[in-house]
Amino acid sequence: MRKSDTARWSKWVGGALALFAGVALSGLSGQPAAAQAKQLTLCWAAWDPANALVELGKDFTKETSIEMKYEFVPWTSYADRFLNELNSHGKLCDLIIGDSQWIGGAAENHWYVKLNDFFAKEHITMDDFVPATVLGYAEWPKNSPNYWALPAMADAVGWTYRKDWFARPELQAEFKKKYGRDLAPPKTYEELKQIAEFFQGREIDGKKVYGAYIFTERGSEGITMGVTNVLYNYGFDYENPKKPYQMQGFVNSPDAVKGLEFYKALYKCCTAPGMTNAYMQEGLDAFKSGQVAMQMNWFAFFPGLYKDPNVGGDKIGFFVNPAGPNGHFTQLGGQGISVVATSDHQDDALRYIKWFAQQKVQQKWWEIGGYSALKAVVDAPGFPKSAPFAPQFLESMGIVKDFWAEPSYAQLLLDMQKRVHDYVVADKGTAQQALDSLVKDWTKVFKEQGKTVASE
């Protein structure tokens, strides 16, 4: 290239840069006009209740003229995405409906705004909410009056079953002959396994069906959220109630080992083929396609299932997580709503929480597909009859237990995912070895966190 060409080139480059700068500047100068409208971004998981929340949020916009923008992420990447956002002090979310187990980390790392002063000022009291949701979604440290969230979406693990199949006289008769009792929703896990075995491989309406659907997902939290429903009821405890962080003999107690063995037996005997890495969506698919007689899943999905044209309505029934030999509990789900500490719109975000806490809003929230945790809604006389799954939901919220909510919960969760999946799905080692290894993993995590862990 000759020098004159070079000079021409540099003029072109200069011109292009000037054009780029001009366009960028004109863009900037246009921004204030667009920024005049107030807007809040709310972050949550992408699932049925999120659609209900969008519907509910329209009322907030109508009342306050604050536009609501939503950032919904599928469950499998929900924790990754938003914990990354919070860790990096991002400004994507003004409000976040964070998982119950995040509360410890969010409080200790100051990702959430502490809400005590705001609650006091606005006369919002946690006594108005279901105690399990306050403990699970709002408090850190647990059992202390330090609030970081408002209970937003109450949830727990429950079960659906094919009411129409259970009601068939020929199946009723056959079941009674075999087990000496009616074919009815199970009260205990032993009963559940018998029913699952009864349906496993049976042909109904020309189609092969399977006994039960249970959580087995490996990557995020699935198998842990499934197995704990059995473990709690067989006698598993996270720690010595009298000596925090002492796990030896509680996590791996003989009863806990039996519980884990039972979950594996249920997985082996009575699930559909290929359910080796299955969580909420796979359960919904299995149930909606008429493949399983009973399905473990979160209550949050039950309104949608009840409306399903193929398996909803009269065909579907609901029951509470069955009891075990040593107790009756179920896994807590659900989330609280928090204000993100890095948000530039904290006042508006708090305004949203104030609005959301109102009884009329909470009532509508329940009516359109969300699960309110407000006592005035769930303790109202008409509540049990307001939806076919409402009585089971109420009962479940009284018996919930949650996973660790420590700042290190992610490590604790992934350790459990690995140990349980290795044993239940991959047939690696024994239940005792799996739980012993889990105690070792968790001990290491807590020691890294600076906690004193007693071994005996």
Next chain:
Amino acid sequence: MTAIIHPDASVDRIGGQTSSRGARRGRGLSDRGIAWLFVTPTIALLLAINIFPLIWMIRLSFTSLNLSMSYLPLRFVGLDNYADILSDEDLWVRMQTTAQFVISTVVLEMFIGFGLALLINRQFRSHSFWTTIILLPMMLSPAVVGNFWTLLFQPQIGPFNYLISLFTGIPPSSFSMTGEVALAPWTIVLVDTWMWAPYVMLICLAGLRSIPDYIYEAAEVDRASSWRQFWSITLPMALPFLMLAVLFRAIENFKMFDMVNLLTSGGPGSTTELVSITLKRAAFEKWRTGYSSALAIILFVTVFGAANIYVKALNRVKQR
């Protein structure tokens, strides 16, 4: 090229009527200036997104940093993270799993890729069409491949099990390719081979087409058999290309993440958990930043060291 012409010399060529400084001022930037203008953003980007993070990561690997507990004081832990990793039995199992995956896929892809290249090189009718068809899998995104193979392997509705059932008589829903300990490792090998053997074919085809015809003609004159021609001409002359393909595929598969994560999530249990999945979980799910930085450094050194040794071997083959 413009960049190697000295500015003053070009000014002289223009006529030498003005000084070089005057020419620069009057006509814009010098060649060197233009060169820097183009190169500087790249260098800045490289420093910002490669070099600086690497140095920062090395620093972090000696600390106890855990992002989910960033309120804890940052401690310098020396080589503790490295010691932890190297003494972790589980991690050695993950390394073995990764090595098995890399070796199996590379061997299969070489055989199939080279075989396909030999076939396509015969220039039969419609060979261009078949080349395009064969290359299709490698044009897909690994995420797409992971998702649709997951469906194909579905024991109840997936056609793969039905196909196996057709030939073997085993009931289709009696086995799960992604869910059984004995099958899952071979499943990820199968899918990776399906996707990347065409890539190896492409490299080998370039190698085969670079062999001059006169060598084969001379061999024909010497009445060398096809087998002899293959062993004495085709294979040795295509070997550098094959070795290059081995290098590319081995490095790629050592850091394989997306496709395996979608197919099996590392399961059942930890059966197909490659070391890249372990690293991702440690870094972005457990948030053990110090530990995962050390693991990343170890993996980097391993790949870098192995690749260097291999490249030296490749150069020796080329010289021969």
